[in-house]
Amino acid sequence: MPVKLTITSWNINSVRLRINLVARFLKAVRPDILCLQETKCPDDKFPLKRFKRLGYEYAALNGQKGYHGVVVLSRLPFECFNVQTFCGKADCRHVAAEFGERAGLRDPITLHNFYVPAGGDIPDPQLNPKFAHKLGFLDEMRDSASLRPRPAERAILVGDLNVAPLEHDVWSHKQMIRIVSHTPIECDKLTSVQKAGAWVDSMRQFTPEPAKLYTWWSYRSPDWLTADKGRRLDHIWTSQMLADRVSDIAVAKHYRGAARPSDHVPVTMTLEL
DNA sequence: ATGGTCGGCAACCGA
Numbered sequence: 001m002p003v004k005l006t007i008t009s010w011n012i013n014s015v016r017l018r019i020n021l022v023a024r025f026l027k028a029v030r031p032d033i034l035c036l037q038e039t040k041c042p043d044d045k046f047p048l049k050r051f052k053r054l055g056y057e058y059a060a061l062n063g064q065k066g067y068h069g070v071v072v073l074s075r076l077p078f079e080c081f082n083v084q085t086f087c088g089k090a091d092c093r094h095v096a097a098e099f100g101e102r103a104g105l106r107d108p109i110t111l112h113n114f115y116v117p118a119g120g121d122i123p124d125p126q127l128n129p130k131f132a133h134k135l136g137f138l139d140e141m142r143d144s145a146s147l148r149p150r151p152a153e154r155a156i157l158v159g160d161l162n163v164a165p166l167e168h169d170v171w172s173h174k175q176m177i178r179i180v181s182h183t184p185i186e187c188d189k190l191t192s193v194q195k196a197g198a199w200v201d202s203m204r205q206f207t208p209e210p211a212k213l214y215t216w217w218s219y220r221s222p223d224w225l226t227a228d229k230g231r232r233l234d235h236i237w238t239s240q241m242l243a244d245r246v247s248d249i250a251v252a253k254h255y256r257g258a259a260r261p262s263d264h265v266p267v268t269m270t271l272e273l
Numbered sequence: 274a275t276g277g278t279c280g281g282c283a284a285c286c287g288a
Contacts, residue, residue: 013279013280013288014279014280014281017280017281038280038288040280040281065281065282066280066281066282066286066287067281067286067287067288068287117287118287118288119288120287120288121288130287162288218277218278218279218288219277219278219279219288220276220277220278220279221277221278222277222278260279263278263279263288
């Protein structure tokens with residue numbers, strides 16, 4: 001009996017400010033699991049009750065005051081969750097939840113939710129410590145044993161990875177090549193993370209190049225829709241084992257046009273298990 | 274070539 005599982009990743013840029021927008025999305029799409037980034041909310045102030053009322057009873061929280069913050073919210077119970085830190089910082093940029101028997105799964109699935117550092121404006125690690133941090137973070141991801149699923153393992157990695165690695169993940173490869181998020185060094189490092197864990201890029205499985213594919217449009221462009229100078233900063237990867245179980249990827253671009261939107265839009269994956 | 278806009282949180286930092 002095939003079982004459908006849907007997972008959404010969304011950089012919400014303050015979960016408290018946009019709780020009504022999130023609620024609207026959940027009522028419309030009803031994903032089984034919602035992974036948020038940039039919640040900007042300490043765990044003791046997280047609007048758990050609102051999510052419970054919406055049907056999302058289970059939460060794996062990793063938040064902090066003011067900056068960063070990730071969470072996995074779920075309608076299905078998970079077995080356990082854990083967090084990883086990177087670059088010797090306490091930043092809340094990762095949480096992983098293990099879905100298994102309690103969620104009705106015979107074979108368990110590990111779900112990683114990431115918020116990779118944006119890296120500042122100057123694409124030189126010598127001049128810009130924020131860019132150095134981003135590169136170091138990607139190196140640690142590449143080297144992390146928990147991000148290298150065994151061939152038989154079922155794992156998913158989602159999040160705002162803050163890198164648009166492919167030529168058609170940006171509106172103009174030529175004009176973006178010196179802009180942080182699309183410089184060769186960070187694109188190569190993200191590809192190394194992917195290679196090290198043999199991860200499959202689900203979004204590009206469904207929309208191969210040369211089709212343009214974006215998940216983010218800058219707040220600084222009032223005509224974001226017509227200019228359409230987007231970037232694919234958000235990603236959904238699966239382990240080899242799950243790659244042929246992905247039946248759909250949906251980028252909900254219209255949420256960028258909402259009142260007081262996030263600059264990122266939700267990306268939803270459907271799995272047939 | 275430059276500046277354009279957000280959110281948190283209360284002067285700027287991070288994006």
